[in-house]
Amino acid sequence: MDYSKVLQEIKEEIATFKNTGKVATYIPELGKVDPSKFGVYLQCTDGNGYGLGDSLDCFSIQSISKVLSLALALKLKGKEVWKRIGVEPSGDPFNSLVQLEYEKGIPRNPFINAGALVVADILISELENPKEDLLQFVRNIAEDQSVEYDEKVAASEMEHKFRNASLTHLMKDFGNIKNNVDDVLDFYFHQCSIAMNCKQLTQAFTIFLNYGKYDLSKEAAVLDPILAKRINALMLTCGFYDESGEFAFTVGLPGKSGVGGGIVALHPRHYSVAVWSPPLNKNGNSELGMKVLELLTTKTEISVF
Numbered sequence: 001m002d003y004s005k006v007l008q009e010i011k012e013e014i015a016t017f018k019n020t021g022k023v024a025t026y027i028p029e030l031g032k033v034d035p036s037k038f039g040v041y042l043q044c045t046d047g048n049g050y051g052l053g054d055s056l057d058c059f060s061i062q063s064i065s066k067v068l069s070l071a072l073a074l075k076l077k078g079k080e081v082w083k084r085i086g087v088e089p090s091g092d093p094f095n096s097l098v099q100l101e102y103e104k105g106i107p108r109n110p111f112i113n114a115g116a117l118v119v120a121d122i123l124i125s126e127l128e129n130p131k132e133d134l135l136q137f138v139r140n141i142a143e144d145q146s147v148e149y150d151e152k153v154a155a156s157e158m159e160h161k162f163r164n165a166s167l168t169h170l171m172k173d174f175g176n177i178k179n180n181v182d183d184v185l186d187f188y189f190h191q192c193s194i195a196m197n198c199k200q201l202t203q204a205f206t207i208f209l210n211y212g213k214y215d216l217s218k219e220a221a222v223l224d225p226i227l228a229k230r231i232n233a234l235m236l237t238c239g240f241y242d243e244s245g246e247f248a249f250t251v252g253l254p255g256k257s258g259v260g261g262g263i264v265a266l267h268p269r270h271y272s273v274a275v276w277s278p279p280l281n282k283n284g285n286s287e288l289g290m291k292v293l294e295l296l297t298t299k300t301e302i303s304v305f
């Protein structure tokens with residue numbers, strides 16, 4: 001497959017794309033990003049990589065980080081994690097509170113905010129230096145020691161923490177948060193603030209390719225095949241919140257979005273791909289990013305289906 005040609009064709013096709021999306025402003029620091037930024041990077045299992053546009057510019061990975069924190073929590077705690085978090089799509093927005101009350105503080109899945117906050121709580125209990133250790137894990141799997149937290153984004157989210165604080169307090173009341181609520185929020189906001197570029201993201205997500213066996217040089221970071229299988233299944237069913245069905249329907253790959261405008265998707269036997277375009281659709285997913293990935297699987301005729 002000539003991925004370089006496919007990416008060029010996609011570039012030409014989206015030149016006339018009418019983007020109706022809006023950059024996220026509920027975390028004020030994210031609202032400062034240039035909406036015209038656009039990057040794509042595709043990393044193949046044969047080792048070749050292909051970049052387009054601003055693929056080496058760093059952006060706030062936001063909810064994409066939930067996949068990486070889950071991978072680390074599963075490596076550390078295994079099946080125990082599933083006693084505190086479900087594996088079903090929520091069908092609700094990412095920051096919704098409604099199900100938590102009648103489902104007694106057990107989040108539907110690890111990719112809605114409530115689920116990621118429980119994962120954060122697990123990591124705080126398990127790691128000696130939680131923020132440092134998570135960042136080191138991400139640097140190792142991205143094979144790039146320059147990856148950093150964006151302290152301004154983390155502080156901006158802490159200032160507007162009300163909905164995530166509500167979720168965490170409610171779960172604490174149900175006994176599903178073990179640590180101090182502010183410590184959980186601080187860890188979670190830092191995790192979401194991680195700044196990475198498309199290339200680094202595709203590299204990090206290679207741990208989910210070939211059922212976790214893609215790059216043996218990552219030894220400690222490589223996932224048990226069964227964990228990679230489970231996480232890919234969750235990305236497919238829950239990676240895009242109330243738009244997960246639409247993403248599976250139009251793109252046909254497991255993936256995860258973030259309100260920074262990034263989307264990472266992967267085909268377990270072929271590639272990992274990251275797209276960045278800040279304007280979001282009404283479900284909080286990059287509008288142009290979704291279009292690019294739809295074109296990718298349509299043109300290559302390769303998806304998991």
Ligand code: DON
Nearest residue numbers: 062063094192257258259284
């Ligand atoms: O907790 C939040 O609201 C953000 N830090 C992350 C949300 C997010 O990225 C949802 N993704 N589309």
